[in-house]
Amino acid sequence: MPNLVPKALRKPGKPGEGNGALSPEKLKEAPVDLVGWVDERTGASPFLTGLLFRKVPKGTNWYYTLGSATLFAFLVQAITGVFLAMFYVPSPVEAYGSITHITNDVFLGEFVRGMHKWGATTMIILIFLHMARTFFFGAYKYPRELNWVIGVVLIILTLVMGLTGYLLPFDQRSYWATIVAMNITATGPILGPYLADFLRAGAEFEATTLSRFYALHMMLVPGLIIALIGAHLYLVVKLGTTAPPWVRAESKPKSLREEKV
Amino acid sequence: MTRRAAFAVAGQAFGGVAAAGVLLPVVGFAVAPIFDRPEERWEAVGPVDAFSDDTYRQAVITLRDGIGEAGKTTVYIRRGNPSRFEGESADEFIAISTRCAHLGCPVRFVEAAGSFICPCHGGVYDFEGKVLGGPPVRPLDRFQTRVRDGQVEVGPRYSVTNSLKPVRSRDPGEFTGGIWEYLYPPRPSTPPAP
Numbered sequence: 001m002p003n004l005v006p007k008a009l010r011k012p013g014k015p016g017e018g019n020g021a022l023s024p025e026k027l028k029e030a031p032v033d034l035v036g037w038v039d040e041r042t043g044a045s046p047f048l049t050g051l052l053f054r055k056v057p058k059g060t061n062w063y064y065t066l067g068s069a070t071l072f073a074f075l076v077q078a079i080t081g082v083f084l085a086m087f088y089v090p091s092p093v094e095a096y097g098s099i100t101h102i103t104n105d106v107f108l109g110e111f112v113r114g115m116h117k118w119g120a121t122t123m124i125i126l127i128f129l130h131m132a133r134t135f136f137f138g139a140y141k142y143p144r145e146l147n148w149v150i151g152v153v154l155i156i157l158t159l160v161m162g163l164t165g166y167l168l169p170f171d172q173r174s175y176w177a178t179i180v181a182m183n184i185t186a187t188g189p190i191l192g193p194y195l196a197d198f199l200r201a202g203a204e205f206e207a208t209t210l211s212r213f214y215a216l217h218m219m220l221v222p223g224l225i226i227a228l229i230g231a232h233l234y235l236v237v238k239l240g241t242t243a244p245p246w247v248r249a250e251s252k253p254k255s256l257r258e259e260k261v
Numbered sequence: 262m263t264r265r266a267a268f269a270v271a272g273q274a275f276g277g278v279a280a281a282g283v284l285l286p287v288v289g290f291a292v293a294p295i296f297d298r299p300e301e302r303w304e305a306v307g308p309v310d311a312f313s314d315d316t317y318r319q320a321v322i323t324l325r326d327g328i329g330e331a332g333k334t335t336v337y338i339r340r341g342n343p344s345r346f347e348g349e350s351a352d353e354f355i356a357i358s359t360r361c362a363h364l365g366c367p368v369r370f371v372e373a374a375g376s377f378i379c380p381c382h383g384g385v386y387d388f389e390g391k392v393l394g395g396p397p398v399r400p401l402d403r404f405q406t407r408v409r410d411g412q413v414e415v416g417p418r419y420s421v422t423n424s425l426k427p428v429r430s431r432d433p434g435e436f437t438g439g440i441w442e443y444l445y446p447p448r449p450s451t452p453p454a455p
Binding site: 184194200 | 291292294295297299324325326327328329331332364365366381430431432433434435444445446448450451
């Protein structure tokens, strides 16, 4: 019976015997640069070349960069957020003071906070433009429905980030906007009152409401977003992108028939 | 069942138990405040003589300790006025919450108009806190009151129906009375109606 396992996947021979041994000639061929060293141990190069040199359909244009732009906006939020957390104090008494300290006293604090604030708006705009592109180009159709669903969940999570982040500066606007948002949540029948109690950690604005929002904003929701972005990108690479609707499939009946054979 | 299948099932069961052992306590930890009712707070707002029955006097009370301004709220207090309003007695005190029954913005009492007005979306309430106009779905909430050592004290919050019947405290935006008492079920985090 012939061996069906491809050569690369076969069990290597023991050291010092047969093919498994490194001959002096082979040793000379061994990569000496860092990338080669890592690649030899991870076998990452086929994956990476497949990711970076994948084929895109004819007609691919600038609209196809909206997803990457959204990803970049998210990365900006993640990086600036981590550094803002170094100075921010999630306590109802100290939060506003720590924000004014960041804005007025910390070196480049106003700039980093500004990036986080305006980056949030930018991300919301970009994610909706990306969704519109997908919708109008019909890129949500088979076999990409699951990726559309993941994308919708990502939009909802992004809006949750906006909601939870809005409270953190803890000025009058944050406080009252959050009060109103919680009360809108509570108006849902049956479950609404309990959901609002869960988000507030009680019946009024509680001592732990702010830290609850902070934990959601910088731990739980970003974790979910990163995991779902991973799944989103995996499916993009796996399934490829679609051509714009105005690029027609070249009809070559002859070649089609040939392919059938 | 083969030995292999039995071990597979057992392995998955152990994995499930381990996952539940971490997740259940964590979720319970996060959800617990829904079932936690804070201790009732009573706060003195002034001597009995300081309140009249034809206008409100305002006071700032603390709803939650230790969080500064965020835990405080303004209340409007007056003496009951049996000659103007049926069902009130001259011995009781009425404390109206400034939390708008639309979405929770702070209303203020406008003396000249004798009504409560909300700055956010234009809700207007009459002297008793009943809705005159705008989006609010029910009258303004009230606080329980009592007199101790000649001082008027303000206690837990409760909501009212359109006919001012007390019901358990609920969030703004929620209707009260009738079927709404079931669509917005009572929350363990709030004390029962007086």
